[in-house]
Amino acid sequence: MSHQDIKFYQTGTFTVGNRLLDPEQRSVQSTLERTNALNSGHRACPGCGEALGARYAMDAAMAATDGQIVVANATGCLEVFSTPYPETAWQVPWVHSLFGNAAAVGAGLAAAMRVKGKSDVRVIAQGGDGSTADIGFGPLSGMFERNDDVLFICYDNQGYMNTGVQRSSATPPAARTATTPAVGPHPGHQRGMGKFVPEIAMAHHIPYVATATVADLRDIEAKVTAAMSLRGARYIHILVPCPLGWGSASHDTVRLARMARESGLFPVFEARDGEVTDSLKIRHQVPVEAFLKPQKRFAHLFGKQRDEEAIAYLQARADRNIRKYHLLEA
């Protein structure tokens, strides 16, 4: 993995900071100097995973580039809750254009920086899973294919939360959304692998692809830092639980991201030039139920009659990820 294991026994490397670490080993988020790229006063729901993930990633990028970033943001929750006139929560140069064009706007910014002789200014484009996997997929693929010097970050909350929790192509099977209600013979979202953009990004053989969750701050920071050390098209896909859309407690945001990873449902890995180079190992494996059960969108699986078939289906999906990405220590 791109992060360094720090031999440290009270809290391992898992906490945000820790007074006991050497300053250079501390996370960006633990420092007083962090940018707070997404400042207080934004209107995200309490416990918003996306707000957290965005600050983690942006602050890391600011630290990695000595403050030289510009950001293009797709339409979506992140945009809406951060920039309603007359106030913006962003403390980095930031532009919002449309729902589906963040990757292209980013490419334009990168071109502008190059032509203006400001190549030290690095470009980040970002959006939710809707703008990444669905409506903005074409421009994203184009940006990858051209190998534009843009880091695209997808904050994946597995649905269209801004518009009232509809399914996206990143919504997991069996999940209830406003457009995949928990009724009928197969309640919730349809079965199938959905669209896992990191693997599609890898198929473009771009220099860097990584996944992460808001439960692993150091991993996010390491990956953003790694991405910023490279030129060309880069992609980081961060799982960000959504209390509203997932029907989970606001204090469970980080825990659910952790359960997603520890169950294998969400594989955390890193790929360079189209090849998986490393994966974050599961520390304490949990059944998928540990991830599913605290969420109301899966409540129909745990009603009077447990939907064993659906649970087994999701477990099989997790198991496949574990095999495919070698998520358990050998």
Added chain:
Amino acid sequence: MDKPMVKPFAITLDPGSSLANHTGSWRTVRPVYVHRLPPCNNGCPAGEDIQGWLFHAESGDYEKAWHVLTENNPFPAIVGRVCYHPCESACNRGQIDEPVSIHAVERFLGDEAIKRQWAFPRPAQRSGKRVLIVGAGPSGLSAAYHLARLGHEVEIHEAGPMAGGMLRFGIPKYRLPRDILDAEVARILDMGVRLHLNRKVDNALAAKQEGGFDAVFLAIGAHIAKRAYIPAGAAARVLDAVSVLHDMEAGERPLLGRRVVVYGGGNSAIDVARTARRLGADEAIIVYRRTRDAMPAHPSEVHEAEDEGVLFRWLSTITQADEGALTIEKMALDEAGKPQPTGEFETLEADSLVLALGQDVDLGLLDKIQGIEIEGGVVKVGENMMTGCAGIFAGGDMVPSERTVTVGIGHGKKAARHIHAWLNGELYQKPPTPPIATLDRINRWYYSDAPKTVQPELDAERRLDGFEEVVHGLNADNALFEARRCLSCGNCFECDNCYGVCPDNAIKKLGPGQGFEIDYDFCKGCGLCAAECPCGAIDMVPEDI
């Protein structure tokens, strides 16, 4: 840019202007930093702030750790060796992998302090009050130390020839080397405490009045060996544990013979048996009337004794002692689990029999003092450790309690606080105890798996050559490792998690040692800080709406 931008109205905004929007108004519950009582602290008879001193040891600041530790207990090097560490039995980490080896870190700190000659602070002010302490055992010395810190003039009258009490005359050298004991006692005396050896107090009240003392603390311990009636032939050699161990300290080698039987199940029985092995006995057999599980001796000592070849006869009583042989009756547990005689006898060869059946208190110095109450051979004291006679306090083995070194030290501290208050005409109020930091409040994810460091032990073969210390200390590296295994239950250890996981940047980091503060202007009350606090130091409290 040299020219300021003329920004398009409304669609281009100034950075960070969202600070005008105080999202704190959304909140229905608020996070509050709390300090809970770690189970180790709760379990410590000496009332140590274990989590508190481990906090400093974790960062390698051993001197600070030692100072914090010794605010409650002046004997880390001693206690780190001889305490049966109930703190570790209570340690939450024990339910995850293994308890933090608190005693080992404590011993390391104590040894460091001796090596580096760290000293206690001298009291800033003298109270002008004089306190007499009777007995220079752990309880008396502890009281002396605390009273001295509080600025009182302290004088110890000790009947014996050396300070230490049972630390010296009850605990063998292989468990507590005497240079360690001497060093920690000397450090207390360096504070200005005056120690008079070989000065037996015959009447506590008279001593108080004659010496012009404002208060007295009695801590004379329990030195009189209990006897049991065992028919014995004239040539039978029967001794008691107290005198065997005392003789050892006085430099006399008790004649125990090749086969030694020790009768009893407490720590003294183990000490005598292990001492007998070191004195050359081929066989040291402990005879105990109950089972191993019921034995009061600490399991670690039983284990070490077994390693050294000490043998055990469970469910056995001694009915007759003769020259060279004992008669043993086998016992059996009844339905209530109590041992009952079976009428089945056998003979056990023995050159000597050592009785280790407990100790009584010599209460002569309390005779005819009005108000003092004796019950079951010990002195009754109130919640404030005062006897029925005003100004005379008592603690340690001579009052009703579990008779351990650490309990005695705790009594000394507690008595000192009450004496201090009493001398000022006040009543000492113990600060309210916060709720216990239980394991369910710990977010275990954040702690690495890290089994405890095993302290090296002297080879069993070599132990029998003499009285060298059996269990060795930690070095600086593994002491640090061990200290860092502490979960810091219920108390912030500045991991920055709350500061990091707040989606609203509503946690202010105040800097090293200063902790954190919540910015209620922006905190939405999501509870992530509390949920992700590794050690359970944040509570979510409903807002009054």
Added chain:
Amino acid sequence: MLKQVEGSRAVAETIALCRPEVVCAYPITPQTHIVEAVGEMVREGTLAPCEFINVESEFSALSVAIGASAGGARAYTATASQGLLFMAEAVFNAAGMGLPIVMTVANRAIGAPINIWNDQSDSMALRDSGWLQLYATSNQEAVDLHIIAFRLAEAVSLPVMVCMDGFVLTHAYERVDIPEQAEVDAYLPGFEPRQLLDPAEPVTMGAMVGPEAFTEVRYLAHVRQMQALELLPTLAREFEARFGRDSGCLIQRYRSEDADTIVVALGSVVGTLQEVIDTLRDAGHAVGVLAIRAFRPFPLAEVHDALVDSKRVIVLERAFAVGQGGIVADSVRKALQGLPAPIHTVVAGLGGRPITQASLRGMIERGMRDELPSVTFLDLQTDVVERALERERTSRRSGPVAEGVLKDLGVKAMQYV
């Protein structure tokens, strides 16, 4: 420098003279030759510094331009027809953000039925997107208007579409005077953005604006277009002073001063009309032409002044608001509000149908006789239409209209292919 050159090539060379810093390209007929040529110049290094980006769609073409412009670079792209519609969302966005992008629209019909030939349905469909729209009547004007467009866009911080008829202009070889670099540099200074993304001075661009300020934002957009209305004549006079040509005024009048009948038109048909007017004038008829160069902002006052003395107005349109009528005629009617002159709409040249001098002359003569209805389709094949309508009346499954019409036309249709 005067040369015989294809319209697209002339425009491409002119774009290069304007020193764009980011050019995005996605191929669509009939615009393709322009970006091909610009791309070649970038590759050769004759246009530098410039980033030429081959995107995967028109939506991305304009989005890349938006990003480039927000990053402080002079951005250019070109499109047509379906491409313009595919980027429509970004078209509105660029205007709303006030980003001074210049885009050539090689006017082409919009499907269905799919059609690659010229009319102005595409740019007309986006006339209210907030962009400034300039229509070139010739390739010389196309060249000149692009230079003016960059100046205008950056002055008012709004994007500009330069519309030129596809094929008719883009693929026509004409003598065009392409200015010298030094002259263009003197006329068009470097891009000084009103706002840009800069780590040294971070801002948030593209905020969400609710009811409390949205009206004001829109009003200010309108004000800026009105400022452009005042600025454009100034820029045109300056252009004329430097380059010796009148190419940038809001309107262009041709023999209309004393005309009873004035034909209003946009784009390349103006040239044909001028020739028809000449012959009619020769025959003693008081006719003239009014070319509208700036359709957005619409020069109401200038149009009014140009038409106020006429007896009738014929608006020749290369696009059509289905179910309503003439698009340009509506604006002309507004300019002439309260005046008695009838205003006729003549829809012509849709989907590349040639507008012949004969047809134009016949139409104008009908107008002069007051025989023109309110809306006329020039050269409409009524028999074909009648047959199609008849089929629909008699059969539920009448089949697709376009295919039916083509079948009726038979070989006749092939002449346009």
